[in-house]
Amino acid sequence: MRLEGTVLRGPELEPISGRVVVEDGEITSVEEVETDSTDIVLPAFVNAHTHLGDSIAKEAGEGLSLDDLVAPPDGLKHRLLRAASTDEKVGAMARSLRMMETGGTAACLEFREGGVDGVDVIRQALTDRDIEAVVLGRETESAMEVSDGFGASGARDAEFGSLRNATEKAGKLFGIHAGERDSLDINAALDLDPDFLVHMVHPESLHLERVEDSEIPIVVCPRSNLVTGVGVPPIRELVERTTVALGTDNVMLNSPSMFREMEFASKLADVPATEVLKMATVNGAEIAGLDYGVVEAGRPAKLLVLDGESDNLTGVQDVVRAVVRRAGMADIKDVYL
Structure with missing residues (x-):
């Protein structure tokens, strides 16, 4: 499975344009690449x-x-x-x-x-x-x-x-x-x-x-x-x-x-x-004591994907701020638990 968009990478939740690759429920790589996707990928x-x-x-x-x-x-x-x-x-x-x-x-x-x-x-x-x-x-x-x-x-x-x-x-x-x-x-x-x-x-x-x-x-x-x-x-x-x-x-x-x-x-x-x-x-x-909460290789793929083109999120200038202060359940595109 590959998830693309703005990825909130690593323990500091750094926003990057990238791709998250998942195999057998584990994140195998987080790649910084250009993508057309407006999705927002973050840890659950x-x-x-x-x-x-x-x-x-x-x-x-x-x-x-x-x-x-x-x-x-x-x-x-x-x-x-x-x-x-x-x-x-x-x-x-x-x-x-x-x-x-x-x-x-x-x-x-x-x-x-x-x-x-x-x-x-x-x-x-x-x-x-x-x-x-x-x-x-x-x-x-x-x-x-x-x-x-x-x-x-x-x-x-x-x-x-x-x-x-x-x-x-x-x-x-x-x-x-x-x-x-x-x-x-x-x-x-x-x-x-x-x-x-x-x-x-x-x-x-x-x-x-x-x-x-x-x-x-x-x-x-x-x-x-x-x-x-x-x-x-x-x-x-x-x-x-x-x-x-x-x-x-x-x-x-x-x-x-x-x-x-x-x-x-x-x-x-x-x-x-x-x-x-x-x-x-x-x-x-x-x-x-859980190995969750971070999007990086080797971690369980406990992930949340938000629709960056929802009526609520389209046009945001600061992705992390939007996730924290604006996003809600209606903006969820997929949940991977």
């Missing part, structure tokens, strides 16, 4: 933070605080999940996974409620899907053991030291929410030396210094933070200090669209469009 997205169980309750809980919406164990989300049948949860999550596939997302990093049973539910939802999910179990060590790691709610909610040690011993990922409501749980989260933090809406100078020294990656979810009224993360300050990725967070609150998340982050934060696209591709893949 990695959504670095999702809660897909919320797919059963989209737009529920208007006016509720963050704690009332999602705090364990009795936030609205958790009550709705307990009340839903397995078939309802599997069906709703499968629809969200299908939407992400259609929208060019190759993988997501899922914080999965419900212990061992919750991990099993998403495995069922992934049946016959092309998208990959790196699943972090929650609530119990057993959930970690049957999944790809552990996703902690936050250092204010429980003591996670033993679970952090068990996850590290198992050689799996440990992520934790931090700094979402305020700054009070950030030091305790950093003390756990997690593989990544989620949110970091309220870091103070000391926390930013610690992040820079430790090089702990951060996943930001600005649309979700705005909806829940906790503020928005200081994306530029975080990007200056560590690897930052994008996630869409709860499906209850936001569609799992990386196009929408990129546009919002780009228009909110004073960072280059290329940096935002890296947050949606290579950086998320790096945090999740």
Whole structure:
């Protein structure tokens, strides 16, 4: 297979006129050649933070605080999940996974409620899907053991030291929410030396210094933070200090669209469009331990092709900026997962 057009090549997403050659699901070469194609070829997205169980309750809980919406164990989300049948949860999550596939997302990093049973539910939802999910179990060590790691709610909610040690011993990922409501749980989260933090809406100078020294990656979810009224993360300050990725967070609150998340982050934060696209591709893949997010030889051919002649994209002057701030699902020509 050969894909031609403007190729966003390599980890820096350099726009070139070129051709991507794919054999047996692997990129074998990226050639810089003249082409008449107006297509835009880029890496498929990695959504670095999702809660897909919320797919059963989209737009529920208007006016509720963050704690009332999602705090364990009795936030609205958790009550709705307990009340839903397995078939309802599997069906709703499968629809969200299908939407992400259609929208060019190759993988997501899922914080999965419900212990061992919750991990099993998403495995069922992934049946016959092309998208990959790196699943972090929650609530119990057993959930970690049957999944790809552990996703902690936050250092204010429980003591996670033993679970952090068990996850590290198992050689799996440990992520934790931090700094979402305020700054009070950030030091305790950093003390756990997690593989990544989620949110970091309220870091103070000391926390930013610690992040820079430790090089702990951060996943930001600005649309979700705005909806829940906790503020928005200081994306530029975080990007200056560590690897930052994008996630869409709860499906209850936001569609799992990386196009929408990129546009919002780009228009909110004073960072280059290329940096935002890296947050949606290579950086998320790096945090999740996946060999995706880059168009270069030897990588899996997880690719997204946009129609540069769509009504929305025709006439763009800056291709990367257009992908980040303007493109949407209607502009997709092909997805290769």
